[in-house]
Amino acid sequence: MAKIIVVTSGKGGVGKTTTSASISTGLARRGHKTVVIDFDVGLRNLDLIMNCERRVVYDFVNVIQGEATLNQALIRDKRVDTLYILPASQTREKEALTQEGVEKVITELSKTFDYIVCDSPAGIEHGALMALYYADEAIVVTNPEVSSVRDSDRILGILQSKSRRSELGLEPVREHLLLTRYNPARVERGEMLSVADVEEILAIPLLGVIPESQIVLNASNQGLPVILEDESDAGQAYEDAVARLLGEEREHRFLTGQKKGFFSRMFKG
Amino acid sequence: MSFFDYFKSKKNTSASVAKERLQIIVAHERGQRDLPDYLPQLQQELLAVIRKYVQIDDDMVQVELDRNKDCSVLELNVTLPEH
Numbered sequence: 413m414a415k416i417i418v419v420t421s422g423k424g425g426v427g428k429t430t431t432s433a434s435i436s437t438g439l440a441r442r443g444h445k446t447v448v449i450d451f452d453v454g455l456r457n458l459d460l461i462m463n464c465e466r467r468v469v470y471d472f473v474n475v476i477q478g479e480a481t482l483n484q485a486l487i488r489d490k491r492v493d494t495l496y497i498l499p500a501s502q503t504r505e506k507e508a509l510t511q512e513g514v515e516k517v518i519t520e521l522s523k524t525f526d527y528i529v530c531d532s533p534a535g536i537e538h539g540a541l542m543a544l545y546y547a548d549e550a551i552v553v554t555n556p557e558v559s560s561v562r563d564s565d566r567i568l569g570i571l572q573s574k575s576r577r578s579e580l581g582l583e584p585v586r587e588h589l590l591l592t593r594y595n596p597a598r599v600e601r602g603e604m605l606s607v608a609d610v611e612e613i614l615a616i617p618l619l620g621v622i623p624e625s626q627i628v629l630n631a632s633n634q635g636l637p638v639i640l641e642d643e644s645d646a647g648q649a650y651e652d653a654v655a656r657l658l659g660e661e662r663e664h665r666f667l668t669g670q671k672k673g674f675f676s677r678m679f680k681g
Numbered sequence: 682m683s684f685f686d687y688f689k690s691k692k693n694t695s696a697s698v699a700k701e702r703l704q705i706i707v708a709h710e711r712g713q714r715d716l717p718d719y720l721p722q723l724q725q726e727l728l729a730v731i732r733k734y735v736q737i738d739d740d741m742v743q744v745e746l747d748r749n750k751d752c753s754v755l756e757l758n759v760t761l762p763e764h
């Protein structure tokens with residue numbers, strides 16, 4: 413039985429696809445057979461981040477509608493051989509993701525995979541609800557910013573009332589906070605909500621803090637999940653998050669700004 | 682905390698304003714979360730009953746559900762006009 417993890421946020425553009433790519437790559441390179449599904453029907457993006465956009469023949473909706481088999485639609489990653497991508501459809505209507513269709517695909521994937529990572533679209537509409545419905549665990553991607561935190565709280569409410577686990581009265585979806593685009597220097601200047609602030613408001617366990625980093629854009633330009641940039645702060649922060657997801661204890665890093673010398677501290681004002 | 686931080690007021694930073702606003706809105710929205718469907722109807726009917734006796738506006742009756750662990754409290758607030 414696979415573990416199903418949804419990467420969700422409510423608000424758009426906070427880093428869900430970036431996170432889905434890195435978390436799935438991180439799980440797979442530790443030897444877990446992993447598939448990452450793009451639920452953003454109409455706006456497929458994950459294929460670009462994973463550098464497989466030219467290998468897409470069939471997609472998620474083709475499989476749901478019986479026009480292709482799962483094996484025809486799954487794309488095997490060229491870098492990590494235990495990783496597969498199920499791309500979203502570029503053209504179809506969002507409603508093409510029927511609940512029965514999604515269930516069929518997830519059930520079939522569950523037989524052979526260890527982890528199924530679902531990259532949710534933004535919003536709280538049909539696509540987002542489908543992405544979270546079957547989840548066992550949820551990574552709630554949040555930026556240290558008011559509208560993102562508020563939307564994360566709404567998504568938590570939905571996980572607690574509209575997921576399969578809540579509807580069947582099973583053990584609740586395990587929730588994880590992933591704070592991304594974190595800028596410690598701005599936090600220190602009182603210009604940005606701190607990790608502690610966001611943890612206090614959302615009151616769910618912290619999976620990791622990903623610093624705001626130029627590397628993320630560079631990596632996505634090249635179609636490289638940033639976790640594979642082993643030397644980078646963002647890559648290491650994602651690797652830590654994967655370790656914690658698997659139950660390892662790791663201290664949080666990259667929470668403070670550049671170390672300042674005595675003089676710059678003196679004259680900070 | 683460094684010596685100089687002492688002089689910087691932590692209270693009025695934009696981050697602390699953000700935190701305060703978030704705490705208020707999130708608490709409010711959690712209270713509104715999946716309220717029972719009958720609440721708006723209940724509110725309308727209560728209004729109708731009260732209007733038999735006193736002339737009040739729509740926004741003068743407020744119905745809120747306060748959920749606790751063992752029981753929920755239905756809170757009804759009626760503001761009466763001055764005579």
Ligand SMILES: Nc1ncnc2c1ncn2[C@@H]1O[C@H](COP(=O)(O)OP(=O)(O)OP(=O)(O)O)[C@@H](O)[C@H]1O
Pocket residue numbers: 421423424425426427428429430431452457532533534592593594622623624625626628629632646
């Ligand atoms: N830690 C980070 N540092 C800097 N930029 C980042 C970081 N994380 C994400 N970004 C950038 O933010 C933008 C949005 O990221 P991404 O596409 O992952 O968000 P999303 O939540 O999937 O968006 P959507 O809601 O549209 O699906 C991208 O340009 C990405 O490069």
Ligand SMILES: [Mg+2]
Pocket residue numbers: 428429430452457532533
């Ligand atoms: Mg996305």
